Every structure is written in C-alpha cells, then in structure tokens.
Amino acid sequence: MSRKKVIEMRDIVKTFYLGTPNELEILHGINIDIYDGEFVSIVGASGSGKSTLMNIIGALDRPTSGEYTLDGVPLNKMNSNELSQLRNRKIGFVFQTFNLIPRSTALNNIELPMLYAGIPRKKRAERAVQLLEQVEMSERSKHMPNELSGGQKQRVAIARAMANDPAIILADEPTGALDSKTGRLVMDLFHTLHEKQGKTIVLITHNNELAKETERIITIHDGRIVDEKDGGENMREVNHESV
DSSP states (O other): OOOOEEEEEEEEEEEEEOSTTOEEEEEEEEEEEEETTOEEEEEOOTTSSHHHHHHHHTTSSOOSEEEEEETTEEOTTOOHHHHHHHHHHHEEEEETTOOOOTTSOHHHHHHHHHHHTTOOHHHHHHHHHHHHHHTTOGGGTTOOGGGSOHHHHHHHHHHHHTTTOOSEEEEESTTTTSOHHHHHHHHHHHHHHHHHHOOOEEEEESOHHHHTTSSEEEEEETTEEEEEEEOOTTOOOOOOOOO
C-alpha cells in the first residue's frame, strides 16, 4: 500500500515584481513530495529561497505558477478566506519568535486555533489541557508569555500548533532563539510527536546538524532543490527533562 502524500508541489515558481519591467524570480520550478508521517527538513542558507518556500508551504503566500496540493486539497483556486481556514485546520505553525499572544495565558494561546475553527468552549479547554500535559507544561497553564522562559514559550507554541490535529507541523527555525541545551529539548519534543503520534513535520532550518536528525533532508540553493538525501545520522534518544 502506497503512503499518502501530504504535500505535493509541482513546478512551483515565485516571482516578485519590482516595478515594470523588473521582476525577480526567487523560486525556479520547485518539485517536492512529503508523505504522511515523515519528518523532513528543508535546508538552505540565507537568501536561498527557503523562507519564500516556507510561506508557500504554509499557505501564507501564493506561487506565481505551479501547483500545490496539501492533504489532498489543491490550493491554486482557493480565495483568501478559504486559504485562511485551511491554514488553521491543516497546518500547525511553530516560529522562531514563538508568536504567542502577549495578554493571553498559555492555556488561552493553545485554545485560539480551536476558537477560530468553531470548536465549543468545553471541548477547547479539555483539548488545551491535554496538549499542555503532552509538552509537560501543565503547571504553567495560567502563566502569561512574559512569565515563561524561551523554552517554555516554544513548548506552548508547539502545543498550540497541535490544537486542531493538523496535517503538518511547519517549524521555521524553531530553536533559533534558544540556547543549545533548550534547543535540544525542543527538538526532542518534535521527535516525540513524530515517533509516538506519527506527526508529519517539516523543519525549515539553516542548521545542518539539526537537519541530520530528520528522516530526509531537502537542500535549497538559489531557489532550486539541489540535493535530497536521507538523514537520521544524529537521531537522539528522546529526552524528557522539562525545559
């Protein structure tokens, strides 16, 4: 039985128009397949096009041409409202800068995607409590983001990313703002989600050492996929210390 494709990209081109007749092509015909339950990294230096590609994978931006299908849904003909709903239901974002709502508790931050999805209050609260337990942050449920360390904020962000049981978790430099020990623990949490829950995770990074921990490494350079190879060299035992 063949594995289900969660991400299918064909001939993705992204051009930015800098005023007629100037245009700048950032992505030059990208083809990517990512399968259900894979842990994949997309690696590239600054200026490689990886951020532009991440925005397209995350349905935050549209390609100029080409086709993108996410979890069986073609995105090309969706309007902005439909894309917004798809993002909320199908994609769990984890950003380098955490992007938590400052005046909301950890629990309320996790509930937010479920609120947008129209999930009833009682069910939202129950799910948020479960997710906080999964990331070992139950005792911090009532804390505001400014009362949390960087590692704790990222754990809450990962729990929030899981809120609607998304098709993919899209993690953009998730350890970039953390020290190496805390970053290690956050990576261990991704491994747990992947190994124990079978989550599909796409890690965007410039860090080759982190990329080696994933099952497959896709390298982007000057807007083209230049290499694709198996990772798994540095897979570590999952560490359950709290951040």
